[in-house]
Amino acid sequence: MTSLRSVTDCLISKPTHASDAVSIYHALLNRPQDVAFPVVQEFLNAQLMRAKQHSDASGLPDDLNNWAAWIEGNASQVASAYREYLESRHAGRGRKFFTSKAHALYFLQHVAPTKLVDVAWLYDAVNHLGDWRYHNLIRTYLEELGDGDPALNHVVLYRKLLAEHDCAPSEVLDQEHYVQGAIQLALGHAGADYLPEVLGYNLGYEQLPLHLLITAFELNELGIDPYYFTLHVTIDNASTGHAHKAIQAAIDLLPTDDSREEFIARLRTGYLLNELGKGTKAVISSFELEQEVVAMLERKRSFGQHMHSDYCRLDGMTVNEWLSEPGQCRAFLAALENKGWIKRHEDPANSRFWQLIDGPGAAMFGVFSGYEMQLLRDWISGNWQAENQVKKANPFRAQFRRRAPCAELPLTTSDVLSIEQLTVLLSPSMHLTPDGLNATRTFSRQLAEGSSIR
Template sequence: MTTLTPIFTASRYDASLGRSGPVRRLYEALLQTTLSDSARADAKSYLDAQLEQAAQLSCDMPAHPEELLQWVREGAQRTTQAYADYLDERRQGQPRRYFANRAQALYFLRRVAPTKLVDGAWLYGLLPHWQELRLRPLIRTYLEELGDGVPAQNHVLLYKELLSNHGCDELAELDEEHFIQGAQQLALGHLADEYLPEVLGYNLGYEQLPLHLLITSYELTELGIDPYYFQLHVTIDNASSGHAQKAVQAVLENLPLVGDREAFYRRVALGYRLNDLGLGSKAVIASFDLEEELLGMFERKREVAGMVHSDYCRIEGRTVNQWLSESGQMPGFLAALEARGWIRRNEDPQHSRFWTLVQGEGAAMFGVFSPYEQQLLHDWIAGDWTPAKPSARSRRRQVPTLAQCDALNDDAQALHDQLRALPAAQRPARLIELISPASHFTPAGLLATRLFNAYLD
C-alpha cells in the first residue's frame, strides 16, 4: 500500500472533527461530475487508510471461494429465521425494536443519507469494461441500483424523495462519521481498476440481506413512513437470483487462473471488511436521544432568531429574547414553558399552547420549524402518550414518470444529438460519464442509463 498523506491518518478523520473534516470534504469532491487529480489522489490515500483499519477486523468469509454461495445462502436463511422470530415477538405484544417514535425513524433516515445517496457507487468504475463478460454481473447490479434509467426505480431518486417528503433533506448538520461509508464507496468506484479485488469483496458484503433492513421496513410502515426504498432492497438483494447471488458469481469469475489466486482472495476478504467501518445502521439508531436532538435543534434556532421576538411576553420573568440571548439556556427555557403550562408533557401535543404556535398554517410560528423539527417537538411533548388509533401517514412516492422526466428536459434531445455526432465507438464513454454517482439521477443521466443498457442486451 502507498504511504498515507497526513490528512488521512487515523487521528484526522474521527467524529470529533465535526462537519468540516476531511472525510466529508473528500465525499463532496468525489461526488462531482469531473474528478480532479488531487481528489483522486486523496481518494487513494483514504482508501488505503481504511484498508489498513479493515485488516485489523475479524472476517467471517469462508476460507475457500468455492464455499461462498453456500455461505451466502446459509446467512440468508439465518436472517429470515431471525426475522420470523422478530415477527413472532411483535405478535406477542413486544414493542418496536428500533424506533420508539416517528422522530427516531426520521433521525435514522437523515443520518444514513450520505450512504444511501451514493447507492451502488462502488461499482461505477467497472462500466468502461462493459464488454468483459466476467464483470457483467456487477455492471448489471450497478444499473439496477440506478433503476435501469426508470425514475420510479432509481434508488437515489427514491431516497431523495423520501427525505424531501419528511423535511429531512438538509444534511449540513451531519458530522464527519456519517460520511465514512459513502466516501469509501465513492473512492472504490473511482479507483476500481486499481482495487478490483476490494471492490468485489465490498460488494459481496454490502449485497447480503441484513436483518436490520427487514425490521426497518416493517417499523417504518407502522409509523406511516413509506418503506418502499427498503422493500426494494429486500427483493433485489436475494441469494437466489438477486444481487447477493451476482456478488458471489462475480468473485468466482474474476479469480485469476494463472496469477496468485490466494493473494487475490485475501484482497477480496479485505474489501469485504470495509463494510464494518464507520457507523452502521444499528449504531445510528442506538445513537438517538430525543431530548438531546431537540435541544440541539433549539440551540441552532437560537443562533439565528435571538432578537426577533417582541418583549411583551415574559416567561418566568424573562423575555423570549433574553432566553435566547445566550447558549446553554434551552433546557431552562423549555422547563419554564412547562412550568407555565405552555407545554404539557405526556399528553396529546394539541393540549400544549406552544405546539399550537408551531404547527398548522394559522400558527404564529408557521414555517419556522421543518417537518422533521416539528416531529422532534411533537414526540418530546407526547412522551409516553399515544393516540387511541395511530393514523397511517405514509406519503406515496412522487418520483416523476419516465415520460415526465424526458418531456420536461431539453437535455434528452441534446444528448441524442450529441451521440449522433460522435463516432459509434465513442458513444459508450459519453454515456458512462453521465451515469456517474454525481449525475445518474438527473434526467440526462436517466436517459443515458437506458441507452447504455442497450449495449448489454
C-alpha cells in the same frame, strides 16, 4: 451532535486531508475531476488499514466453491431471525428499533450520506462494457439506477423519501456518518486500482441484513413509506439477485495465476470495509429524544434570538434573552413547561407553544422543518402518544400502495452519445438527473443488445 459546518463550505473547500471523510465525500460527489488521485488512494488505504484491524467474523469460506452455499446460509439465518421478530410483534411486543416517528426520521437523516450514493462503489465497472466478466457488476449498477426509470432509481427514491418528510440533513453531520459514503465513492472513483476490494465490498453490501427487514416493517408502522428498504429485500436476494451476482462477478474476475492468493486476501479486506463508519444499528441506538430536541433548539437559537418581542417573560427573562447565549435551551424548555406553554404527555394541540408553530396561520409557521416539528411533537406528547399509538396502529397492515414503474419512458436522446459521454452521465452525481436517467436507459439497452460499443 452536528457540526456547524455548512454543506456549502464543504462544496467550496478542496479535500487536502485524506482522513477528512466529509470533504472526501462532498468532493468526490460534486467535483470528482478536481480530486487528486493520491488523496483518494491515501483515504482508501487508511480505511483498508482500519478494516484489517476488524476481526474477520464474516465466516467467508476459503474455498470459493462454498461461497454460494455460505450466502444462502446467511440469508436463511436472517429469514428465521425475522420470523422470530414477527412472532414477538404478533405476541404484542413493542417495536425493536424506533421509539417514535421522530426516531425513524432521525435514522433516515443520519444514514442519508450513505443512501444518497447507493451503489457508487460499482461505478468503475461501466468502463468495461466490452468485457463480459464485468457484466454482473454492470447489471447490478444499472438495476440500482432503475435502468433509467426514476421510479426505480434508488438514489432518486431516497431523495423523495427525505423530501416527503422534510428530514434531509440541513447541516453537515459528524464524520462517522460519511465514512461509508466516502468509501463507496472512492471505490467507484478508483475502481480500476482496487478491483479486489470492490468485489469484496460488493459481496458484503449486497447481502440482505436483518436490520433492513425490521427497519422496513417499523417504518411502515410509523406511517413512513418503506419502499426504498423493501425494494432491497427482493433485489438483493441470494438466489438470483445482487448477492448472487456479487459471487459470480468475483469468480469471473479472479486471476488464475500466482496473484490469485493476494487477490483473495485483498477481497476479504474489501469485504471488511462494510464494518467501518456508523452503521444502521449504531445510528438507531444513538438517538435520545430530549437530547435531540435540545440540540435542535440550540442550532436554531442564533436565528431566533432577535426575532421575538420582549413583551413576555419566562422565569424573569425575555425569549430573546433565553436565546442569546448557548447552553440555555434545556432550561428554556423547562421554563416553557413551568409557565404552562408546553403541556407534556397530552395532545400537542393543547400546548400554546405548539399552537404558535403548527398550521399556516400560526405565528411561527415554517420556522421548523418537518423533522424538527416531529421531534417537538413526540417530545411534547410523550406518554400520550405512546398510549394512542397502541390503540390505533395495526403494524401488520401495509399502509402504502406500490406505485407502478413508469410504463412509457420518453425516448432517449442519448443514443448519439459516445460510450465515454454515456459513462460520465452514469456517475454517482449525474445518474439521477434527467440526462443521467436518459443515458442509463441507453446504456442498459446497449448492454442487453451487446451492441454499439463505440
